[in-house]
Amino acid sequence: MKDFFTLDKQLCFAVYETAGEFTKLYTSALQPFGLTYPQYLVLLALWEKDGVTAKELGERLNLGTGTLTPMISRMISNGWLRKERSKADERKVYIFLEEKARREKEVITQNVGEAIQACSIELEEYEELMELLGKVRFKLKSRVPR
Amino acid sequence: MKDFFTLDKQLCFAVYETAGEFTKLYTSALQPFGLTYPQYLVLLALWEKDGVTAKELGERLNLGTGTLTPMISRMISNGWLRKERSKADERKVYIFLEEKARREKEVITQNVGEAIQACSIELEEYEELMELLGKVRFKLKSRVPR
DNA sequence: CTACTTTTAATCGTGTACGATTTAATCTTA
DNA sequence: TAAGATTAAATCGTACACGATTAAAAGTAG
Numbered sequence: 508m509k510d511f512f513t514l515d516k517q518l519c520f521a522v523y524e525t526a527g528e529f530t531k532l533y534t535s536a537l538q539p540f541g542l543t544y545p546q547y548l549v550l551l552a553l554w555e556k557d558g559v560t561a562k563e564l565g566e567r568l569n570l571g572t573g574t575l576t577p578m579i580s581r582m583i584s585n586g587w588l589r590k591e592r593s594k595a596d597e598r599k600v601y602i603f604l605e606e607k608a609r610r611e612k613e614v615i616t617q618n619v620g621e622a623i624q625a626c627s628i629e630l631e632e633y634e635e636l637m638e639l640l641g642k643v644r645f646k647l648k649s650r651v652p653r
Numbered sequence: 654m655k656d657f658f659t660l661d662k663q664l665c666f667a668v669y670e671t672a673g674e675f676t677k678l679y680t681s682a683l684q685p686f687g688l689t690y691p692q693y694l695v696l697l698a699l700w701e702k703d704g705v706t707a708k709e710l711g712e713r714l715n716l717g718t719g720t721l722t723p724m725i726s727r728m729i730s731n732g733w734l735r736k737e738r739s740k741a742d743e744r745k746v747y748i749f750l751e752e753k754a755r756r757e758k759e760v761i762t763q764n765v766g767e768a769i770q771a772c773s774i775e776l777e778e779y780e781e782l783m784e785l786l787g788k789v790r791f792k793l794k795s796r797v798p799r
Numbered sequence: 800c801t802a803c804t805t806t807t808a809a810t811c812g813t814g815t816a817c818g819a820t821t822t823a824a825t826c827t828t829a
Numbered sequence: 830t831a832a833g834a835t836t837a838a839a840t841c842g843t844a845c846a847c848g849a850t851t852a853a854a855a856g857t858a859g
Contacts, residue, residue, distance in 0.1 A: 516783070517697065518675075518774075518779055518782065518783055519675050519679060519690075519694075520694060520697070521782075521783055521786040521787065521790070522668070522671055522672050522675050522786065523672055523675065523694070524715055524790060525668055525672075525786045525789060525790045525793070526668050526669055526671075526672035527715055527816085528790055528793035528794055529664075529665050529668050529669065529793065530816085530817095531793075531817095532793055532796070533665060534817090543844065543845080544665075544845095545844085545845060545846090546844095548666060548669070551663065551666070560807080560808095561807080561808065561809095562806090562807060562808080569670055569673055570845090570846075570847090571846075571847060571848080572807080572808055572809065572810090573809085573810080573811085573846070573847055573848075573849090574845060574846050574847070575808095576808065576809055576810080577809095577810095577844085577845085578844080578845070581844080596806095596807085596854075596855070597807095597853080597854055597855085598806065598807040598808070598853070598854050598855070599806095599807065599808085599854095600807080600808065622796075625796055626789075626792045626793055626796045627792060628664075628789060628792055632785065632788060632789065633664055635785060636664065636667075636782075636785045636789060637662070637664055637667055639778065639781060639782045639785060640664075640667040640668065640671045640782070641667065642778060643671060643772075643774060643778065643782060644667070644670060644671045644674055646772045646774055647671070647674035647675065647677075647678055647772055648674055650678070650768075650772045673846085676846085676847095677847095680847090689813095689814065689815080690815095691814085691815060691816090692814095692815095706837080706838095707837075707839095708836090708837060708838080716815090716816075716817090717816080717817060717818080718838055718839065718840090719816070719817055719818075719819090719839085719840080719841085720815060720816050720817070721838095722838065722839055722840080723814085723815085723839095723840095724814080724815070727813095727814080742824075742825070742836095742837085743823080743824060743825090743837095744823070744824050744825070744836065744837040744838070745824095745836095745837065746837080746838065
């Protein structure tokens with residue numbers, strides 16, 4: 508790779524910038540609901556499977572407690588979530604969706620869906636990109652840290 | 654798209670997580686130098702073209718002054734950069750690489766390069782992904798905000 | 800049953816991100 | 830040239846992100 512160090516050719520930068528663009532897209536679609544992009548990812552995860560521990564949620568979102576704990580607090584303050592300490596094992600905290608989060612699921616996802624469709628990303632592109640990202644992600648994840 | 658809302662099929666999530674994995678990779682490669690990933694991107698930009706205004710740097714990195722100003726301060730404290738207010742137009746601040754940054758360019762880029770090669774991402778994958786990301790990024794950028 | 804280890808969240812410190820506001824310098828135009 | 834607009838950085842407030850530490854609860858081995 509000749510000019511590997513040319514900024515605009517850097518894969519890292521491309522991924523970085525694309526992630527930023529996605530954040531902007533989602534931010535504007537989610538703004539009417541007072542949700543941030545990471546908060547939306549939390550809702551996505553819980554809409555799929557509600558009532559999971561903070562740990563499990565963190566694993567599914569690739570987030571540590573240092574990120575998740577304060578974020579969950581904010582989402583509780585805003586009426587999206589509810590926390591419940593396990594009676595059987597008091598170390599565990601289960602996270603549940605509040606009514607508001609179930610009620611607004613349709614509107615939120617529809618709004619986000621429209622925002623994405625407005626970008627007219629082809630299904631083919633979508634799937635190809637998903638596959639490539641999956642491959643690269645797998646390689647990045649399974650690398651042996653020195 | 655049937656189960657568009659299934660978490661693991663979400664493109665946004667894939668981009669998000671891949672960006673995170675890249676960050677981790679770069680973080681470990683850059684740690685010996687006391688550099689963060691975004692700081693490395695600043696160096697990449699300046700190695701390509703030194704002595705630019707904060708504004709231009711921000712445009713090239715897609716970062717606002719709210720992010721860049723404190724980051725530049727830290728990099729100045731750590732001896733990577735130098736700041737110089739323009740004499741012709743005192744609003745402008747030019748950012749320059751310090752000796753340290755020029756001297757260590759080789760070692761840093763080599764270390765990062767090795768870390769990436771350790772992931773054995775094929776050149777073909779690399780280029781395909783770059784192209785797809787470019788396309789999607791273009792679409793995301795050129796969407797009309799409502 | 801007690802000392803030790805492990806597990807789970809919470810907390811802390813540092814470093815991005817970003818929109819909004821502020822401040823100072825420059826430009827524009829009447 | 831003086832008032833108003835524009836521009837460039839800096840600053841502020843909020844919200845991630847992550848490694849490290851802490852604290853409490855649960856498991857485990859002698």
